[in-house]
Amino acid sequence: MELAHTTNTAAQSYSPELRELLFQYTLQLADTSLILGHRLSEWCGHGPILEQDLAMANIALDLLGETRSLYQYAAELEGQGRTEDDLAFLREAVEYRNPLLVEQPNGDFADTILRQFLFDGFHYLLLKQLQNCPDKRLAAIATKSFKEASYHLKWSSEWVIRLGDGTEESKHRIEKALDHLWRYSGELFQMTPVEQELHKAGFIPDYAQLKQQWDEHVAKVFAEATLEVPKNVFMQLGGKTGLHTEHLGYLLAELQYLQRAYPGLEW
Amino acid sequence: METIVEKSLEEQFEEKIANEIRIEPKDWMPDQYRKTLIRQISQHAHSEIVGMLPEGNWITRAPSLKRKAILLSKVQDEAGHGLYLYSAAETLGASRDQMIADLHSGKAKYSSIFNYPTLSWADIGAIGWLVDGAAIMNQVPLCRTSYGPYARAMVRVCKEESFHQRQGFEIMMTLCNGAPAQKKMAQEAFNRWWWPTLMMFGPKDEESPNTEQSMRWKIKRFTNDELRQRFVDMMVPQAEFLGLTVPDPDLKWNETKNGYDFGEVNWEEFWNVVKGNGPCNKDRIQTRVKAHEEGAWVREAALAHAQKRAQREAQKQEK
Numbered sequence: 001m002e003l004a005h006t007t008n009t010a011a012q013s014y015s016p017e018l019r020e021l022l023f024q025y026t027l028q029l030a031d032t033s034l035i036l037g038h039r040l041s042e043w044c045g046h047g048p049i050l051e052q053d054l055a056m057a058n059i060a061l062d063l064l065g066e067t068r069s070l071y072q073y074a075a076e077l078e079g080q081g082r083t084e085d086d087l088a089f090l091r092e093a094v095e096y097r098n099p100l101l102v103e104q105p106n107g108d109f110a111d112t113i114l115r116q117f118l119f120d121g122f123h124y125l126l127l128k129q130l131q132n133c134p135d136k137r138l139a140a141i142a143t144k145s146f147k148e149a150s151y152h153l154k155w156s157s158e159w160v161i162r163l164g165d166g167t168e169e170s171k172h173r174i175e176k177a178l179d180h181l182w183r184y185s186g187e188l189f190q191m192t193p194v195e196q197e198l199h200k201a202g203f204i205p206d207y208a209q210l211k212q213q214w215d216e217h218v219a220k221v222f223a224e225a226t227l228e229v230p231k232n233v234f235m236q237l238g239g240k241t242g243l244h245t246e247h248l249g250y251l252l253a254e255l256q257y258l259q260r261a262y263p264g265l266e267w
Numbered sequence: 268m269e270t271i272v273e274k275s276l277e278e279q280f281e282e283k284i285a286n287e288i289r290i291e292p293k294d295w296m297p298d299q300y301r302k303t304l305i306r307q308i309s310q311h312a313h314s315e316i317v318g319m320l321p322e323g324n325w326i327t328r329a330p331s332l333k334r335k336a337i338l339l340s341k342v343q344d345e346a347g348h349g350l351y352l353y354s355a356a357e358t359l360g361a362s363r364d365q366m367i368a369d370l371h372s373g374k375a376k377y378s379s380i381f382n383y384p385t386l387s388w389a390d391i392g393a394i395g396w397l398v399d400g401a402a403i404m405n406q407v408p409l410c411r412t413s414y415g416p417y418a419r420a421m422v423r424v425c426k427e428e429s430f431h432q433r434q435g436f437e438i439m440m441t442l443c444n445g446a447p448a449q450k451k452m453a454q455e456a457f458n459r460w461w462w463p464t465l466m467m468f469g470p471k472d473e474e475s476p477n478t479e480q481s482m483r484w485k486i487k488r489f490t491n492d493e494l495r496q497r498f499v500d501m502m503v504p505q506a507e508f509l510g511l512t513v514p515d516p517d518l519k520w521n522e523t524k525n526g527y528d529f530g531e532v533n534w535e536e537f538w539n540v541v542k543g544n545g546p547c548n549k550d551r552i553q554t555r556v557k558a559h560e561e562g563a564w565v566r567e568a569a570l571a572h573a574q575k576r577a578q579r580e581a582q583k584q585e586k
């Protein structure tokens with residue numbers, strides 16, 4: 001939270017175009033951690049083991065913390081007087097920029113673990129690079145979240161291994177999850193025009209490189225988990241440009257309920 | 268022979284209790300002391316876990332990101348309390364699986380307060396302020412309870428409970444200073460939670476069969492009625508500060524006893540909820556059972572994987 005109070009002198013010297021790009025990108029990152037954190041928080045009180053209930057709430061809290069720092073910064077970049085809550089609670093599904101993967105429903109524990117694992121690998125690699133982002137605010141947020149993301153990736157990798165190399169049933173379930181969720185993994189690395197521009201400007205890494213490292217990590221974990229890496233799967237895209245699955249609308253209806261029902265109040 | 272040894276052990280035990288020396292897991296203790304503690308600690312652990320549900324009900328609908336983060340971390344704390352308390356009960360020889368089975372079968376109880384529904388966001392404020400407030404009142408004396416692991420668990424728990432109460436009060440305060448619709452929401456939640464909270468202190472002293480023995484063993488430090496009185500005396504000024512009306516026409520300051528007189532708790536409702544007829548008893552247990560049953564394959568997988576690992580390690584050692 002102290003991040004919110006550091007003035008970002010660099011942001012003031014950005015051209016309007018660059019500022020807009022950074023706003024869009026920061027918003028996309030914020031949407032992503034908000035939606036995934038929200039999904040994880042749905043588990044709270046319903047986990048398969050008390051210890052894992054705690055772990056999922058922990059990760060949800062980390063993501064929510066990252067979300068807030070990002071929305072606060074996005075609001076400043078935009079400079080229209082919107083707040084973190086305006087950005088989270090008063091935008092429509094088509095304005096959300098999260099990848100499709102993170103809005104997928106929790107399903108069973110295997111679905112949740114696999115969704116987390118696919119995302120964590122990307123999140124970890126991205127934040128690792130963003131720590132060196134020339135934008136100081138993004139770099140600071142990435143540095144804080146990187147430590148957390150390292151733990152998330154360790155947790156989800158271990159669970160993929162446990163479920164893959166556990167019982168027949170757990171293997172069957174994680175394979176089913178893979179069958180369903182793998183097709184959303186490609187979008188993480190598909191660069192939108194905003195991302196391409198920011199890469200050209202030297203603000204964010206080339207996602208093709210991240211993808212290589214991600215592939216390596218996935219292959220290593222899957223080998224230990226005795227799982228096959230799927231091949232030739234058609235990748236679903238769209239979330240990062242506002243074309244979502246039908247799941248997002250319901251998630252937002254719940255998330256935004258009070259702010260929509262009682263506009264303009266303090267809570 | 269045996270009786271002589273037992274007697275002296277019992278004397279040692281009583282001496283420790285009298286001298287405020289903590290009883291530790293390896294110490295000899297009367298069977299009934301052990302049973303009472305297992306019952307109380309596991310009940311307390313179950314209350315923490317079931318208590319996650321009514322508040323968890325609003326995590327996905329919290330009205331701001333800040334409130335969402337605070338609520339999620341509060342509910343997560345409750346899970347942590349459940350863990351410490353299950354561990355404390357395990358030091359007495361109870362197993363977590365058995366305790367959970369007893370909760371699911373209805374043999375073990377948990378705090379009845381969690382059998383009431385959370386109908387509006389203000390209920391989250393009311394629970395933090397009133398329910399965690401009552402929990403603190405019940406639990407602070409338990410930091411000095413005679414059984415060591417329980418007392419130590421309660422020290423950790425109580426630290427977090429005071430943060431819970433503060434966030435609840437803050438929600439109520441924001442609502443009470445807000446729009447008329449918010450103030451109405453707050454008053455309605457207060458009306459719903461006030462009496463059930465007073466029930467949290469348990470039946471009247473004359474109808475509480477375990478109190479006397481528990482007081483002698485210093486498991487309990489105050490009677491139910493003493494704690495209920497203290498709670499009313501503490502909360503009424505806070506309600507006044509918030510501008511809320513206590514839903515009790517008999518509430519009146521009593522100069523001579525330097526405390527409030529208050530109306531009679533609806534004991535029929537109290538016993539009804541205890542017996543399983545509260546508005547949410549069935550739902551709460553069903554939800555817990557469902558989570559547990561649907562998690563069975565996960566626990567089995569974790570176990571199977573750990574065994575495979577251990578086997579592979581052992582094979583490596585042999586080579």
Ligand SMILES: [Fe+2]
Nearest residue numbers: 314315348402
């Ligand atoms: Fe408690």
Ligand SMILES: [Fe+2]
Nearest residue numbers: 315344345348
């Ligand atoms: Fe608690």
Ligand SMILES: [Fe+2]
Nearest residue numbers: 345399428431
């Ligand atoms: Fe609490």
